[in-house]
Amino acid sequence: MIKVKELTKVYREGRxxxxxxxxxxxxxxxxxxxxxxxxxxxTIRVLMGFIKSDSGRVTxxxxxxxxxxxxxxxxxxxxxxxxxFMENLTGVDFLDLxxxxxxxxxxxxxxxxxxxxxxxxxxxxxxxxxxxxxxxxLGIISALMLDASVLILDEPTSGLDPLMQKVFIDLxxxxxxxxxxxxxxxxxxxxxxxxxxxxxxxxxxxxxxxQSISQLREAEYQTxxxxxxxxxxxxxxxxxxxxxxxxxxxxxVIRVAGELDNLWLALAQVRAxxxxxxxxxxxxxxxxxxx
Amino acid sequence: MxxxxxxxxxxxxxxxxxAISTGIVLYEGLLTxxxxxxxxxSAVMEIAESIPSAVKTVFGVPENARTDTFxxxxxxxxxxxxxxxxxxxxxxxxxxxxxxxxxDDGSLAFLLSTPVSRxxxxxxxxxxxxxxxxxxxxxxxxxxxxxxxxxxxxIEHWRYLRFGILGLSFFxxxxxxxxxxxxxxxxxxxxxxxxxxxxxxxxGLDIAGGLSDKLxxxxxxxxxxxxxPQEVLEGTTDPAWPIIGLSIASTVLWYLTKKVFxxxxxxx
Numbered sequence: 001m002i003k004v005k006e007l008t009k010v011y012r013e014g015r016x017x018x019x020x021x022x023x024x025x026x027x028x029x030x031x032x033x034x035x036x037x038x039x040x041x042x043t044i045r046v047l048m049g050f051i052k053s054d055s056g057r058v059t060x061x062x063x064x065x066x067x068x069x070x071x072x073x074x075x076x077x078x079x080x081x082x083x084x085f086m087e088n089l090t091g092v093d094f095l096d097l098x099x100x101x102x103x104x105x106x107x108x109x110x111x112x113x114x115x116x117x118x119x120x121x122x123x124x125x126x127x128x129x130x131x132x133x134x135x136x137x138l139g140i141i142s143a144l145m146l147d148a149s150v151l152i153l154d155e156p157t158s159g160l161d162p163l164m165q166k167v168f169i170d171l172x173x174x175x176x177x178x179x180x181x182x183x184x185x186x187x188x189x190x191x192x193x194x195x196x197x198x199x200x201x202x203x204x205x206x207x208x209x210x211q212s213i214s215q216l217r218e219a220e221y222q223t224x225x226x227x228x229x230x231x232x233x234x235x236x237x238x239x240x241x242x243x244x245x246x247x248x249x250x251x252x253v254i255r256v257a258g259e260l261d262n263l264w265l266a267l268a269q270v271r272a273x274x275x276x277x278x279x280x281x282x283x284x285x286x287x288x289x290x291x
Numbered sequence: 292m293x294x295x296x297x298x299x300x301x302x303x304x305x306x307x308x309x310a311i312s313t314g315i316v317l318y319e320g321l322l323t324x325x326x327x328x329x330x331x332x333s334a335v336m337e338i339a340e341s342i343p344s345a346v347k348t349v350f351g352v353p354e355n356a357r358t359d360t361f362x363x364x365x366x367x368x369x370x371x372x373x374x375x376x377x378x379x380x381x382x383x384x385x386x387x388x389x390x391x392x393x394x395d396d397g398s399l400a401f402l403l404s405t406p407v408s409r410x411x412x413x414x415x416x417x418x419x420x421x422x423x424x425x426x427x428x429x430x431x432x433x434x435x436x437x438x439x440x441x442x443x444x445x446i447e448h449w450r451y452l453r454f455g456i457l458g459l460s461f462f463x464x465x466x467x468x469x470x471x472x473x474x475x476x477x478x479x480x481x482x483x484x485x486x487x488x489x490x491x492x493x494x495g496l497d498i499a500g501g502l503s504d505k506l507x508x509x510x511x512x513x514x515x516x517x518x519x520p521q522e523v524l525e526g527t528t529d530p531a532w533p534i535i536g537l538s539i540a541s542t543v544l545w546y547l548t549k550k551v552f553x554x555x556x557x558x559x
Contacts, residue, residue, distance in 0.1 A: 011558075045557075045558065045559070048403070048404060049403075050400070050403060050556070050557045050558070050559055051556040051558060052554075052556060069408075073404060073405055073406040074406040076404070077404075078400075078404035080400040080401070080404075080559070082397050084396045084397035084398040084400070085398055085401070086299065086300075086303060086393075088302075088303045089299060089302070089303070093299060093302070094401075096295065096299075097295050097296065097298075097299040098401060098405065099295075100293075100296070100298075100299075101405035101406075102405055142401065
């Protein structure tokens with residue numbers, strides 16, 4: 001459905017993306033992961049026909065994303081990463097505008113009502129009076145209500161609280177069940193992990209890897225922090241097979257790839273004052289690719 | 292032209308148009324109310340005639356023009372300077388807000404993600420610009436009809452209508468080059484600076500050219516030479532050719548804007 005072949009787009013100041021190739025099959029979901037400024041949004045801008053590539057070919061459903069951009073948008077729904085609305089409109093005015101610029105059919109209005117109720121948004125409020133989270137919800141509704149076969153979402157959950165992030169993921173899974181193709185950029189591995197079959201990792205404009213989520217899980221590192229009671233415990237920990245980084249005194253950071261068996265074995269031999277798992281961060285999860 | 296977009300954009304500007312329209316009508320009401328008093332006072336007319344031509348030029352009164360007519364009064368007090376600058380600034384600011392600002396702040400991303408082509412979006416935004424411009428011109432002309440009727444001032448309605456059409460085409464050209472700069476720079480500040488700078492340059496040339504005979508050639512470089520309210524209202528100049536010329540220039544500029552906008556990289 002989405003084909004990107006040897007795509008290069010370099011801005012005047014030298015930033016951009018170089019030689020990116022990827023493919024997203026119809027009905028599957030692709031997560032695009034990478035730090036800020038890696039080139040995720042630039043890739044999406046090319047897909048949406050906002051900017052022209054320097055070289056390479058980018059198509060959605062065999063339509064060229066630059067030459068046939070109007071055709072592409074008949075089958076694509078888009079959520080921008082930076083949300084800027086016409087601030088003097090109310091939520092309902094804005095959604096009417098987007099629906100009107102598509103087909104203004106009854107189905108869109110039905111879908112709108114469903115998503116408004118799922119995300120619990122008051123559409124009568126002027127957009128300029130909405131909070132960041134409310135604006136994010138409005139953007140999500142405008143993208144999902146169109147029932148397009150391809151969804152391109154640029155960091156869709158930024159600004160949403162954890163509860164709404166969960167609701168969003170559930171909505172995306174529902175869309176996937178309907179056979180939609182999904183291209184989603186994110187900083188959050190957990191979000192991609194739950195919704196996508198494949199993930200691409202981009203850094204400094206280069207696509208480092210495209211792997212299935214199950215492959216990535218195997219390569220994924222989990223990080224823990226432990227504080228042991230005595231020097232003897234610290235010695236025992238050092239003698240184990242674990243990847244240890246001392247912080248201070250009896251405190252260590254443990255990085256574990258794949259299965260956790262070795263960790264449990266080592267922990268059984270020491271007395272721990274404190275033990276906690278660090279939140280899984282993208283940088284940690286994909287450290288191997290980043291190095 | 293996309294109907295949904297036109298409706299939404301028009302809704303955004305209707306309050307502004309209503310406010311400017313109210314201001315115009317009230318000011319015209321004031322001018323038409325005081326004119327009969329001034330016209331009866333011969334001393335005021337003598338003062339007006341004794342003003343040097345260079346000073347008259349600053350207020351938009353052409354050299355050797357009459358000063359004892361309502362057309363001279365309304366041109367000097369309103370059309371030649373206040374109205375033209377008000378309308379020009381409205382056109383520049385609105386053209387900028389309808390394109391460059393929306394690219395700059397990213398709000399165009401939602402519109403461009405719909406199956407409406409860039410040229411259709413541009414034509415809709417132009418439609419909003421021209422229609423609000425038309426409303427302001429129509430309010431100005433009909434407001435004056437009303438004011439003169441209430442004050443018992445006799446005017447040639449047809450000449451005022453032709454003057455309205457001239458105003459519409461004149462401001463359309465200013466809006467067209469403002470849109471062009473918006474599409475070219477896709478950056479609010481630069482587009483606004485160039486459009487306002489060019490208009491002020493034309494305005495400055497018009498004023499400077501009237502200050503002395505030596506500088507009169509400067510007037511020929513100014514777009515404002517095509518907009519001579521008093522002469523059109525008194526019937527001493529036929530506005531047909533300026534209207535045609537301005538309209539052709541606007542159309543050509545719009546076509547260029549469309550070409551530029553269709554191929555421009557929009558980092559939104």
